[in-house]
Amino acid sequence: MFRFALGRLLQAIPVLLVVITMTFMLVHSAPGGPFSADKAVPAEVLEALEAQYNLDQPLWQQYISYLGDVVQGDMGPSFKYPGRSVNELIYSGLGTTAELGFYAMLVAIFIGVIAGVTASMRPNTMQDYVPMTAAMIGICMPSFLLGPLLVLVFGIHLEWLPVSGWNQIPGDKILPAITLGTGYAAYIARLSRGGMLEVLSQDYIRTARAKGLSEFLIIGKHALRGGLIPVVAFLGPAFAGLLGGSFVVETIYQIPGLGRFYVQAAFNRDYTMILGTTVFFATLIILFNLLSDMLAVWLNPKLRQQVRGEG
Amino acid sequence: MNSNSIDATAEKGTSLWEDAWIKLRKNRLALIGLGLLIFLCVVSLLTPWIAPYGYEEQDLLMGATPPSAEHWLGTDIFGRDMLTRIMWGGRVSLMVGFIATAVALAIGVIYGAVAGYVGGRVDAVMMRLVDILYALPFMIFIILLMVVFGRNLLLLFFAIGAVEWLTMARIVRGQVMSLRKQEFVEAAHSLGLSQWIIIHRHIIPNTLGPVIVYTTLTIPSVMLLEAFLSFLGLGIQPPQSSWGLLINYGVETMEEYPWLLIFPGIALSLTLFALNFLGDGLRDALDPRTAKD
Amino acid sequence: MAALLDVKNLKVHFHTRNGLVKAVDDVSFSVNPGETLAIVGESGSGKSVTCYSLLDLLPKPPAKIEGGTAMFDGEDLLTCNKDRMRHFRGNDIAMIFQDPMTSLNPNLTVGEQLIEPLIYHPDKERRQDRATAKLRAIELLNEVGIVDSERRFDSYPHEFSGGMRQRVMIAMALINEPRLLICDEPTTALDVTIQAQILELIKKLQQSRDVAVIFISHDLGVVAGIADKILVMCNGVAMESGTTDNIFYKTKDDYTKRLLSAIPEGAKTMKNRAQAGSPLVEAKNIRTWFKDFSGSKTITVKAVDDMSLTIKRGEILGLVGESGSGKSTLGRSILQLVPTQEGTVTFDGTDLTSLSPKQMVPWRRRMQMIFQDPYASLNPRMTVFETLAEPLLYHGIANKHNVTEQVQALMDDVGLARAHMRKYPHEFSGGQRQRIAIGRAIATKPELIIADEPVSALDVTIQAQILDLILNLVERHNLTMMFISHDLSVVRYISDRVMVMHHGVLVEQGNTETLWAKPKKAYTKNLLKAIPLADPKSERTRLSN
16 A cells, blocks of 8 residues: 555656646746736845746746755745745645635535435435435535525524634634535535445345345445445545635635635736645645545455555 | 248337437426526527617616516616626626537547547556546636636636546547447447448447536536636626626625625526536436336 | 245236336245255246345335235245344345355455354344354355365455355355255356356255255256256246156146257257368467556456367357357457467468458458347447448448348348338347347358357347257358357257367367267366256266265
């Protein structure tokens, strides 16, 4: 397993390199050049930038020196906030976004798996239709629509829950987590229903029944493991999607997280910040894809042994 | 046997397409979805002629008003008719959905078909590339593209299409791969049929089902992506409008004028519903495992 | 003696979208302790449904038990509640299924699955702890012939071969010492030599424990040696039941007679079809190797390794081998449907391996193939007419004006009603589809036909019809044929000469009856010895040896 993980990590390096290169080239090919500001830029920032990027040097030299800095974990200074480095900004938003993502993921997996498994147990009955219709609504109700509606109903109309901020008033984490998690809960519900139905139609479930096992054991021990493999495989992409979703949710609820910084940076054309966060996000996403892959391998004994055989 | 029968009036068979249509017709939700979709497309096409008001027609004195007999869906803060704006916005949203999906379809089908048909090492390399691309943070790239090159509609089509082709490629590749091993394709080879005939008579008709299903399901996810970007202010920009952008405006004033949020929201959600239900229905109808017998 | 299981007037219906299907219609039978009852029938006969309904294993809906009783030890299995049913399942009545590859959970170790009936026993008093259960499981694994059972206890199903998995299934069924064991086609998915071993094992275990057995099979030959009584079913109805000897030697029912006569068996009068002169096909030292890119390492599979053969004009050459022997690949190599790495294939004097795909086209007309799976070998989106017209038009045998006529002639030739010309493959039964596929193969008037297991997917009565059709066509159209099969009886029935293949190489070849009478190699001897005969007396002596 360790060798497998290491192998995949090594494979991730060229991918990351491609990401950094593409992002760098994109930012540098911006019409009018990346750092020829269309806004007034404080002199000291310009100086810092020139020092950092050697703007007078050819592009490839700038690229090499940026690459060198990134490898050492230095994303350079922010273009918009004088005196603050991109590293600082990422660090200040990361905790909040991570917490929001964690709660949203919790909502998504918990509700999604329960709904999906419940539906799969009695297909084509009310027990199936009700959660699956709810899931369809969840999928067709994107976070940027669901969020404002939740605010309108629970915040403004009923006045039950706070509508903005993070970690200031008790309960202010509920609406953001639900807003971000609902879409994924819906998706996971559909995936786990499909996966469970597939597994429940397998011959080995019939074997388990013929052995006299209880329904609880059949579902819990024999079916869940195989049935949830699609869900596990989805966790990697879901994480990437969650990052994107955090842009919206943090904007709606005015949460000082990484997503909101990124959107602001995009608006302000804070190129160093965009460059830095993109590289950072890419690293995270690749890492989570790796984890999700490893979990899927670990759940499948045949794959697990192949991996062990190679290692 | 029948060697004596001169009568050649053959009974008509039911093809798999007719079979699928029969099954789809029994699926009420999918039919409603299909009807709604056709309705939306017709309305979008005819918008310039049937919209109740002009697109830019303002009435600053009137301002935002709730739904009324003159303005069925109310007016926005500039006194513009919401129904008209939603109709025009729908044109853009649907257009992005269809065109970007077409881009994804073209790239994905060709790429997947080549990988699946050639097979072997070429396939291994091509699919490894897809795996790698899957791991890239595309959403962020699209945002980056929008920021760097400005919010350009054409660019948006290609950027979204370039993201969505990956799954299509995988589906087509898997389909072609399994078809290539099917005995009826082998039989075609043993008859000496040319590659072209094998591809267009035996492979393509049998990959169409999954491609149609996945295309139907790609359109809503593309529309969602566009709406998402527009909501953030990074997609469509004024004077053009889309449902995502209308929702964005609606959010700003939702406390005073909730209808400005709710109606574009309903328009978007209903369209997504229609497409998803139709996609699910098509999947059930075209799935050989739910065959009639 | 009181019957252990007494089933009376069992009725099971399926309520499907296309109406009511009476899967089991008024079937009665009984099994005494220690007795073996075989239920025999073709697909759709309701034999499996009958047994699944006893343990409430049918999906409901669409299935519904409409009537009857199944008294087991004084209790009705059909009306007892779910909790009570759990006491029967796996404890009093255990079951073995057809496909050992899919009947074990791939995600759990074999040991874990074995001990489940013990550690989760519905009777709390009879529950055992893991350690005791493991000892018991290992003991049973030894008994069913799993070597190194202590270590294998922690293995996963995919690490076992098909035969070994079926042994594990048997051990799992016996772990609670049931009084009734239901075997649903337990050897159908296995090679013939493995089948013989499993049958022997079931017989041995049954005798040592005196457990009653219900053995479901489509093959009368398989049950001849082990059954005390036989129930023959067809379309949900019991056709005939009686002692094994009576069913075989004093057959009353017409359907049973047809089943028995459909079994291709025994020697046949030899015809010398082979014509003098140069052979039609001469293959020398063919090697067909595949590279498997799917894993992280590229693996080379030596499917066919250095095979040489000749096919004389007019003869039917049988090619026999177990799964994985490379027999299908050899057939495809001769037709150049898969690339050969080495060797030459000479067809009517021309080396096919030296031809480009384009040059190959006119030759393709002269050699055709019939495939195993009539469900996969026809394009589901083409009508019978389109399927049959395609080769005719492509090779210029027919033109637009006379193509309908020629297609009709082909349909007559293979025994298809002309009225079905505009129908699609999914509207036909397996046997009819195979007729369409045969029609396509003979459309181009080929000289050579390679038939790859053309009857393996068919029921035994249909199989007999198709075999007769093939023989008929060979003679009428002066065809040369290579007939590939895993089924030795079928090959003996149809071929003039036989080749035996194993692991990609030739084991032995010779005239059919000579080879059957005097096999030279040990592998061939084993193979021939393993064939189950539809003759209870000789089977019994064979199994008891």
